[in-house]
Amino acid sequence: MNAARNTVLEAWMKEHGYSSNGLAEAVNKAQERLTGRFGGHDGSSVRAWKAGRVRWPKSATRKALEDVTGLPATALGFVPRGRTPATPSPPQEDPDVNRRTLVGGMTAAAVAAAVPGTAAPRRIGMSDVERLQRRFSEVIVSDVRHGGKLGIEQRAAALADEALNLQNAGGASQRVRSNLYACAASFRSSAMWAAIDGRRYDDAQRHMRVAQALAEMSGDQAIKFRIWSHAGSMYRHMGRPADALASNDVARGLHIARRDPLFACLGHARQAATYGLVGDAPAAQHALGRAQDALGRADRDAVRPVWMTAVRDGAEFETLALAAHLRLGNFAQAETHAHRSLTLLRPLMLRDRAINTARLAVAQLGQGEVDSAVATAMKIPAEIAAHARVTQTLQQFGDALRATAPSSPSVQTWADHTASRRTTT
Structure with a gap:
């Protein structure tokens, strides 16, 4: 063979x-x-x-x-x-083409089953689940590299539909069906995150509702945690801290967060970022302390979902600590966490690296280091600077720069740089 x-x-x-x-x-x-x-x-x-x-x-x-x-x-x-x-993944195609191909194949199978003497619908097994899990890993790779792209959102939603269509394509054990629902929920959670990252919040909430229902049917604790944790981030970016805190509480209350310190670390760190949004410094510091303690107790070598990689490395903790301190105006501490995060982020995590570089520039500016801040912000590649969240942070940086040092030559340097970047993207 x-x-x-x-x-x-x-x-x-x-x-x-x-x-x-x-x-x-x-x-x-x-x-x-x-x-x-x-x-x-x-x-x-x-x-x-x-x-x-x-x-x-x-x-x-x-x-x-x-x-x-x-x-x-x-x-x-x-x-x-x-x-x-697992069965090898087929070549990537346009989501609409994938849907038509899948539905067409299912129709043909149903017709064949209705004709005497033809083969019955095939048995759906774990090899089908493993194929979908491989496709999910591909979506994660695209997300950590690019993030926020409408194409990633559409592709993930189409793969969720594919996982659900398999439920009706043949017989399957309860274990396989639960795993198919988990796959569908995973894809929908990635569509949700891509929409959040692209600041398409109406679409994100629509994906969230579907993902939550699928996760309940799967019984998968890890994907439930991911969806509720994403919900907390979504509401934080939308400026709805009460909803963000409530969503994070649901995630932190799941059994997996009590059993696995690495999940607890992520839950506490995201809660800290929300406390930073509302200006509650003691609560933010307490949550960061609990997150760091959980990270220290976690077994870094244990098998976990692929989307937990940055948490395992410690990069996600540093990123969220940076966000919390920046919101609280603790610029020196924010700068420290920014440098740590940039050291820990994997090379392929271009989107996160750009966002944290922009945040580092804001932290430097907050300490009066105008020239260093502008030099830092100018390091962000033009193609990544077009990302929705990077663009937003850089706009905030530009506003703060003009307000802080209106007569500084660095203001003109930054204006020239942004004008040049617009003409090249």
């Missing part, structure tokens, strides 16, 4: 511009940082991974791959020994 190609790894390499030799070199360097010895991989090693001839690399190689990509090995399409590989 031929090995199934690792299409997820191939898609990741294509999106991030890696050749086989380039990825081998990056993994070798990461392995040297981990073990003190330069890795021995070359282009043929990576081609063996892509071809499926090596389904589960050695532990040192997997760890190096995870450091390079920011994703668990399973989210890169690798399959642990003893497990059956």
Whole structure:
């Protein structure tokens, strides 16, 4: 039997511009940082991974791959020994085309089942679930790199529909059906987050309602936490702190947050950011202390959903601490957390890096470091500066710059830079 190609790894390499030799070199360097010895991989090693001839690399190689990509090995399409590989993901297409193809296939299956002598509807199994989980990992990769794009939102919503359509495409066990609902909820939560990130709040709330219903049917605690935690962030960005605090309380009250300190860390840190929004410094400091304590108790090596990677690394805690202190006007502390977050963020997290760089500029400006603040803000690439949340932060920075130092030459430098950026994007 031929090995199934690792299409997820191939898609990741294509999106991030890696050749086989380039990825081998990056993994070798990461392995040297981990073990003190330069890795021995070359282009043929990576081609063996892509071809499926090596389904589960050695532990040192997997760890190096995870450091390079920011994703668990399973989210890169690798399959642990003893497990059956999932059906390879089909090529990406326009969401409407995917819907038409899927519905057309289901119709054909129903007609075939109605005709004597033809095959019955197929059995839906965990291989179908694993295929969808791979597609979910692809959505996460796109989100952490670009974020907020309407295309990501539409693609995630279409994949949620695909997961639900599978419920009617054949027989399945209760375990499989629960997992399909969890997949659908996961995709809807990503559509929700993309809409939040793009400041399309009406769409985000619509995705949230669907995602919450699907999560309840799945019984999956992790995806319930993600949806309610996203809701807290959404309401915080909308300027509705009471709703944000209530949503975060639901997330923090789930069993998974009591059982796993890493989930507790995220819950407390997002609560701290909301306390910063309302100016409650003691509550924010208390929540950040609880988040840091939980992070210290967490087992960083435990298997968790791919979207928890930045939490595991500590980058998400630093990001939310930065947001809280910035809102409270604690600019020196905000700058400290900004530098820490920029150190911890994985290279592919371009959107988060740009947002935190913009926040760093605001923190520097708040301390009277006008020239340094402008230099920091100018480091953000033009294509990322067009992201909705980055644009908003930079506009706030420009307003504060003109109010703080109206006669400074840096004001004109920033004006020239923003004008030039508008003409190149």
